[in-house]
Amino acid sequence: MLSLIIGVFFAILNETLLNVAYVQLMKDFEVTASTIQWLTTGFLLVVGILIPITALILQWFTTRQIFLGAMSIFAVGTLICAFAPNFSILFVGRLVQAIGTGLLIPVMMNTVLVLFPKEKRGSAMGMVSLVIMVAPAIGPTLSGIIVEMFHWRFLFFFVLPFIVFSLVFAFIYLKNITKLTKPKVDIPSIVFSTLGFGGIVFGFSQAGKGTAGWSHPEVYLFIAMGVISLIVFVKRQLQLKEPILDVRAFRFPMFTLATILTVVLMMTLFSSFIILPLFLQQGLFLTAFATGLAFLPGGILNGIISQMSGRLFDKFGPRALVIPGSTIVVIVMFFFSKVTILTSVTTFIILHCSLMLGVALIMTPVQTNGLNQLPPKYYPHGAAIINTLVQVAGAIGIAVFVTVMSSSQMKFLEGVSGNVVANQAEALIAGVQNVFAIGLVFASICFLLALFIKSPIISEELDGVEETENQANVAP
Structure with a gap:
């Protein structure tokens, strides 16, 4: 697990490491904002395409082969980005990095399912959540420091030594834990x-x-x-x-509920991940570095609580965590929907920390509970399904909330006249409030879904949905 965590941490860190550097990249390569966005769009596209077939890859190659291969691919992509002479080469490097990242995340989740017994899986999934949430949280802050003090190429030079260390550590300690079935392609x-x-x-x-x-x-x-x-x-x-991706996993009700709740929660999160940085920089006039720092406490808190919630899940089950967590998210989204230009940065930090607390109480218990219900033959498929739909939810979340914000601003400006600067500020507030109003709707859906969460009746022997046993554990 330590081998996997080290590698996946820096792979996921890389997802947000470039965000603060986009303005500098636009200047250096003389490209527009719509072009530079391909560094994110292309990354999401490759990961979204690759993750669904990882269920097949996990059955054809050993844990060592996949991890060492994926990290090597990620290292090559990082080198290409570090020495890229133009935007096209940098874009190719990002796509190569995405191939490595897309392989690593499902491998780590599948390893947890195989390596840990169900009664200890919550703690292990807590470690996974710590990596997945903390890494992108510190990415913008770290990026701001590096870009301010050095050249943007050092964003990639910084990661390379850790990639090498991860490869050496995994080569020594990582063991093969999965049984290869080599199904027909x-x-x-x-x-x-x-x-x-x-x-x-x-x-x-x-x-x-x-x-x-x-x-x-x-x-x-x-x-x-x-x-x-x-x-x-x-x-x-x-x-x-x-x-290659066994959708029969959806016959298990707690897995289906966990998948839907995770997707809706990710949609809720994107209302804050996308809109809050824009509001802090354009509305409160914070620098990119200061904005990154404002999000750092919430990211760190989320990682810590995710680890704790995993242990609490093992002791008390999902309901004791998921229902309070979803309640917190609903309350936070309500207050976010009331923000104005006079709202202080401290208030934003407190609200963001509260949001990350609620998410930590939901994400680890929900996913662990859902995956626990699956028989072993569905482990790689379940991990691939959840991770794929998270990527799709991310793309949909960005599109929906950016569109809502833009259309709200335009509609506001069409109906007013006078001071242009003041009107733009009011339009920004109107857009942000409408976005978080929709986020509040998603959060409310999360709360309603959380009421149906329960610990499933688990049978280690159940190896398909055709068996007549344990019918109460399988949806009709």
Whole structure:
């Protein structure tokens, strides 16, 4: 686990490490904001395409082979980015990095499921959550320090020594823990999966940039292609004896509930991840570095509480954590929907810390509870499904909330006249309030779903959904 945590931490850290450097990159490479956004869109696109087929990869290659291979690919991508002479080469390096990252996350989650007994899995998933939440939280802060003191290339030079250390550490200590079944590779399934998840992520990402708009063919045609391809993909998986992503995992009610709740929660989070930095910089006029610092306490608190909530889950089950956590999220989103230009930075930090506390009480218990219900044969499929849908939820969240904010600002400005600067400030407040009002709706849905969470009846022997035993544990 330590081998995996070290590698995955720096892979996920890399996801947000470039965010603060985008302005400098635009100047150095003489590209526009819509072009530089491809460093994020392309990364999400590759990860969204790759994660669904990791369930197949996990059954064809050993833990050591996948981890060492993925970290080596990530190292190559980091080197390409560090020495990139132009934007095109930097973009290629980011795509190569995304391949490594997309392989690493499901490997770590599947290892937890295989390595730890169910009664200790909460603590282990807490370690996973610590990595997944803290790494992107400290990314912007670290990026601000490095960009301010050094050149942006040091963002990649900084990561390289840790990648090398992770490779050496894993080569010495990482063991093979999975049984290889080497199922038949169904090429049409891979094609439909790529078109489905890739089309949806790309379409929503383009809409979220605010340049294409929902009515642009680039948006709705890709989303339509993605939806149709996913329908064909799911139908094919149900027909295959050895599917690459076994959607029969959704026959287990607690897993299904965990997946839906996780997706809705991620949508809620993106209302704060995307909009709050914009408001702090454009509304309260904080620097990028100061904005990164404002988010740091919440990220660290989330990591600490995630670890604690994992242990508490092992003792008390999911309901004692998920219901209070979802209640906190609802309250925080309500207060966020009332912010104004006079709201202090301290208030934002307190609200953000409270939000991260609520998320920590939900995420680890919900995912652990859902995955616990799955039989061992579904472990790689369950991990791949949750991680894939989180990426899709991210793309949809960005698109929805950026669109709401932009349209709210435009609508406000159309109905007023007078001082341009004052009107823009009021328009920004109107946009932010509308975004968090929608976030409050998502948070309320999370709370309602949390009421149905319960500890599943677990049977280690259940190895499919066709068995007649434990029918109470399987949805009709």
